[in-house]
Ligand code: GDP
């Protein structure tokens with residue numbers, strides 16, 4: 299059985315940084331030959347001896363905060379269609395935005411398991427600030443830094459427990 303995890307979230311929260319970190323040990327980014335999937339990157343990685351596919355969404359709008367909710371909606375739908383679990387990534391450096399709220403509302407409508415991740419928790423000051431994300435109503439939140447790697451193991455443990 300192959301298991302697929304998609305990373306969703308508004309632009310600039312660090313989805314691609316996390317994706318690249320996941321694939322560091324095992325370089326397996328699947329090249330986009332056809333050109334159809336320009337806005338997504340596919341990879342294969344493993345953790346705890348379990349192999350799974352990873353999708354990095356939203357590459358098309360990377361580097362821009364000026365993204366329409368319709369674009370995000372499209373990305374979420376694709377991710378839901380293709381993935382067995384989702385990482386919903388947010389960013390403590392910016393805090394909770396309207397797009398984060400809109401995405402959370404969307405994700406709540408599906409049965410696909412969602413792992414809420416607050417990224418850019420690089421230090422203890424940010425760890426404190428990150429508690430505001432509990433207000434979004436997810437039971438469990440993973441605080442991590444895709445830059446330093448801190449907290450990423452806990453998230454991967456939880457995800458691979460589903461496989
Ligand atoms: P994406 O649009 O969600 O794919 O975000 P990117 O991965 O392109 O990252 C957006 C910016 O956030 C880049 O400048 C990254 O270097 C930065 N970034 C990503 N993860 C972290 C992190 O854990 N800590 C900090 N401080 N910056 C990060």
Ligand code: MG
Pocket residue numbers: 313314315355356357360
């Ligand atoms: Mg990206």
